Amino acid sequence: MKEKACGIFIFFVVLIAASANAGGEYSGFVDTYHSFRTKEPDDTLTSRTRLRLELNMESESIFLFASVNAEKNYVLSDETGVELHEGYLDYISDQWDMRIGRQIIIWGKADGIQITDIICPPDYTEFITRDLDEIRMPVDAVKFRLLGDAVNTEMIWIPFFKGAVLPSSGNPWYISPKFPNSTNVLFKKTRKPKKKLKNSEIAGKLSFYSSGIDIALSAFYTWNDFPSMHRTVKHYDDNKTTITFKPKHHRLTVFGLEFSKSWDEFVFRGEAAFYKGKYFEPKNLFDTLLKKNSLNWLLGVDWYPGNDWTITTQFTDRFILGYSHRIKEGEHEMISTLNVSKELLRETLRLSNMIYYSINNRDLLNRISAEYALTDEFHISGGADVFSGDKDGRFGRYRDNTQVWIKAKYSF
Numbered sequence: 001m002k003e004k005a006c007g008i009f010i011f012f013v014v015l016i017a018a019s020a021n022a023g024g025e026y027s028g029f030v031d032t033y034h035s036f037r038t039k040e041p042d043d044t045l046t047s048r049t050r051l052r053l054e055l056n057m058e059s060e061s062i063f064l065f066a067s068v069n070a071e072k073n074y075v076l077s078d079e080t081g082v083e084l085h086e087g088y089l090d091y092i093s094d095q096w097d098m099r100i101g102r103q104i105i106i107w108g109k110a111d112g113i114q115i116t117d118i119i120c121p122p123d124y125t126e127f128i129t130r131d132l133d134e135i136r137m138p139v140d141a142v143k144f145r146l147l148g149d150a151v152n153t154e155m156i157w158i159p160f161f162k163g164a165v166l167p168s169s170g171n172p173w174y175i176s177p178k179f180p181n182s183t184n185v186l187f188k189k190t191r192k193p194k195k196k197l198k199n200s201e202i203a204g205k206l207s208f209y210s211s212g213i214d215i216a217l218s219a220f221y222t223w224n225d226f227p228s229m230h231r232t233v234k235h236y237d238d239n240k241t242t243i244t245f246k247p248k249h250h251r252l253t254v255f256g257l258e259f260s261k262s263w264d265e266f267v268f269r270g271e272a273a274f275y276k277g278k279y280f281e282p283k284n285l286f287d288t289l290l291k292k293n294s295l296n297w298l299l300g301v302d303w304y305p306g307n308d309w310t311i312t313t314q315f316t317d318r319f320i321l322g323y324s325h326r327i328k329e330g331e332h333e334m335i336s337t338l339n340v341s342k343e344l345l346r347e348t349l350r351l352s353n354m355i356y357y358s359i360n361n362r363d364l365l366n367r368i369s370a371e372y373a374l375t376d377e378f379h380i381s382g383g384a385d386v387f388s389g390d391k392d393g394r395f396g397r398y399r400d401n402t403q404v405w406i407k408a409k410y411s412f
Helices: 007-020 396-402
Strands: 027-035 044-059 061-075 079-091 096-103 123-126 139-147 151-158 184-188 201-210 213-223 228-235 241-248 251-263 266-280 290-306 308-319 332-344 349-358 363-373 377-387 403-409
Touching: 044 403, 363 396, 377 396
Parallel strands: 184 241
Antiparallel strands: 027 044, 027 403, 044 061, 061 079, 079 096, 096 139, 139 151, 151 201, 201 213, 213 251, 228 241, 251 266, 266 290, 290 308, 308 332, 332 349, 349 363, 363 377, 377 403
16 A cells, blocks of 8 residues: 655655755656456546656765655555655765665566566566566665676675565455355465565676576575465365465575577577475365475576567476476466567557467467657557457456556656
8 A cells, every 4th residue: 555645755856856956866757557447347447647757966976766656556555655666875986886765676588477587577457468576566775786798796685575566455456266165265364474584585696698698596595575375274064165265475595597699680588496395285175275386487598689679488388396286277377478569650650569478378468559759748559458268267267357548658
């Protein structure tokens, strides 16, 4: 839930005014986004307007940046409010730099899919229909980098845990779980890591650069962004059952690998993330969770054939090691993507079509969009998000949420 008070916003406006006299610069944008369901009840799925103000100040090797979001959401009242989006201080030297504060940290080479890009927890309030830079939530962190000619070393410390956001009841993107009629279901409060030093998250990354190829190795000692749904079950003589869910976040260790290689008109990309000690849902509702290791990996290629065309295709798989048929998910979860885009009218019009296809469930999400720049500052866009397939699939479960949308954005 965003902060209801406008104190942050007022303080930020005053800070911008004061910084103008101190050589600071400010910028920002206003955007408005609205989407409408194409199936009954033909209602509004999303309707929100946002103002972002950004401030930066620079003095020799010191750089300060802050941004605030003020949003009015006409569908989800909890999303209305003001929040500090980013706010950090940079110290930059020739051989190292440090960033302290609230920030967005992006890892990985994938397009629209997060494999090693897991430092920032995701916001799935509207599933994945938001842009990825809106899905990533900022973290309060310290990031330190050693900068070399061919190797960069990056260390990240996140003192306080921040979990993912999922749609809640009352949200059009909320999927209500189904239980047998004879089962009484109770939910306990989610157990989150306490704000203690021992519960910090730590990440490290080595990036190697050479002619035409980039390679990175990483490790992340973290917490699962999503709670594991532990449960206790009580059976009664009248064939009634009570199941009590006790959600809890668990520690995870994730080892990552990423690379990209350019060749002529192509860029070849790949990522892999090995998850150590992840809990999986059982196939039987009344069974216990199963703890396994898993491997997420992706291969992709970008093709730039000329005339402002871009074609990107990817294949990704989530593989559970030591698989048991007691697990609800399959041993493999395979998804392929295809993104075709074209720029027209002297690069003022961009047409794009991004398809996510689940090979296991044969369901898909087709994202069609067009963006036109009326001026450098004012852009309008529109499109459709088409869901299809079985209702048990990752994308098919949202087939009743197929939508058309419009967006306008003014930058200043």
